[in-house]
Amino acid sequence: MTIRFDGQVAIVTGAGGGLGREHALALAARGAKVVVNDLGGARDGSGGSATAAEAVVAEIEAAGGEAIANAASVTDFAAVQAMVDQAVAKWGRVDILVNNAGVLRDKSFAKMELDDFRFVVDVHLMGAVNCTKAVWEIMRQQNYGRIVMTTSSSGLYGNFGQANYGAAKMALVGFMQTLAIEGGKNDIRVNSLAPTAHTRMTEDLGAALPLEALEPSLVTPGLLYLVSRDAPTRAILAAGAGGFERAYVTLTQGVHITGADAPEQVAAQFEAISNRDAEIVPEMGAAQGMIELTKAQQAHGA
Structure with missing residues (x-):
C-alpha cells in the first residue's frame, strides 16, 4: 500500500538543506502540507537567513505542493510556538513533526569549551523538546501524531570529537522512550532516525566517505515510514546508502550478588x-x- 500524507500537515526543522530538505520534499510529494523550518545559519549555528527555507518552499510549490517557510530558531520556544500557531492558522492541524535541526561544534573533550557543549545540547535536545512541546497538546486533542527525533550513531555508539553531539543525540533516544509511552493512548507515535548521509554536516569527512552512495535522499524512505499512519513507535531506525537497520537498548538477565565481597x-x-x-x-x-x-x-x- 502506498504511503500517502494527503490532508496532513508536517513540520520539518532544519529543512533548508541536506536531510531536512529531502524529508520536506518527499512529504510534500506524497500529499502533505509542509512547514519548512530553517534558521539558515552556518553549520556551527551562527548567523541566520530565511533564504534556504524559502528556496525549498519554492521547489515544493513548483511541483504543485503546498508549503510555508519559517526561520524560527528551535532554541527559542516563543518563536517555535509562533511557527506552530502559523501552521494551525493556515491549515488547522499538525500531524507530523520531524525534529531534524542540528549543529556541529566538534572538538575533543579536552579542548572543548563548555559553551560549545551547552549550545549543541541546546539545539539538538532542547530544540526537539521545544518543538515537541509546541505540538504535543494539538496531537493529544487530535488523537493523532507522528514525531521523529534525529539521533545518530555518534550518540548510540560514540565518535571521537563529538562528546557534545553524542550526548545530545543519545538524550533524544531517552526523550523518545518516555514520549512514546505517554503518547500511546492518543495514537502519538514517537520514533528516532539515525541517518548516515553526506550533507554539509559531514563535508569535512569527504575523503573518507563514498559520497555518491550517501545521498540524503536514500535516508528519507525510512523517515516516511516512521511518520506514516502505520508507523511503529519507540523504534530506532538506522538508515544510509540504501541500508536500513534497527538499533535497540537492551538489558541482560544478569546475576544476583550481595554480601561483604x-x-x-x-x-x-x-x-x-x-x-x-x-x-x-x-x-x-x-x-x-x-x-x-x-x-x-x-x-x-x-
Missing part, C-alpha cells in the same frame, strides 16, 4: 553479568527493577 563478585562475575543470552528490550524502565527483585526473591527462596 559484593564488589569483588561483581568483578569476578562481570562476564556472566554481560552474557547476552535471553537479553530483553524492556517495555519501560521499571523492567530493570523487576528483573533485579525477581533475582533477589529467587536467591532468598521466596
